[in-house]
Amino acid sequence: MGSVGQKLNVLGTALQKCSRPGGPTTGFYRDGCCTTGEGDYGRHVVCSRMTQAFLEFTRSRGNDLSSPAPQYGFPGLRPGDFWCLCASRWQEAFESGAAPQVVLESTHEAALRYCKLEDLQENAFVEDTIEL
Numbered sequence: 001m002g003s004v005g006q007k008l009n010v011l012g013t014a015l016q017k018c019s020r021p022g023g024p025t026t027g028f029y030r031d032g033c034c035t036t037g038e039g040d041y042g043r044h045v046v047c048s049r050m051t052q053a054f055l056e057f058t059r060s061r062g063n064d065l066s067s068p069a070p071q072y073g074f075p076g077l078r079p080g081d082f083w084c085l086c087a088s089r090w091q092e093a094f095e096s097g098a099a100p101q102v103v104l105e106s107t108h109e110a111a112l113r114y115c116k117l118e119d120l121q122e123n124a125f126v127e128d129t130i131e132l
Contacts, residue, residue, distance in 0.1 A: 008109045018047035018106040026084045034084035042086035047106035050081045057098035087114035101125035
């Protein structure tokens with residue numbers, strides 16, 4: 001994959017931040033990026049824009065991302081928020097027709113171990129009015 005130390009996205013270019021100003025700080029390391037490492041067993045690498053359909057889908061699978069969990073510093077997500085999802089959960093949602101849009105520039109290349117680039121591209125979020 002990428003050279004040592006360089007974080008690449010699924011397009012093979014430099015990984016961009018997923019978090020947005022005013023939104024929750026995402027990432028396994030809560031650094032705003034969908035980076036991954038040894039302890040990230042869920043591979044939180046797919047930068048997605050939350051939808052009500054996905055939030056309901058993931059809640060039905062036992063992962064409630066809508067409810068705040070202050071003990072973990074988690075604010076709870078709303079439609080429109082950007083969040084680094086587990087690649088396998090995004091793929092499961094895709095296969096069920098509930099996948100949220102993906103910010104390709106902010107999705108870590110490790111997602112390609114679980115998701116097809118074509119599937120991610122089919123659900124690409126086009127950034128036209130959002131400033132990073």
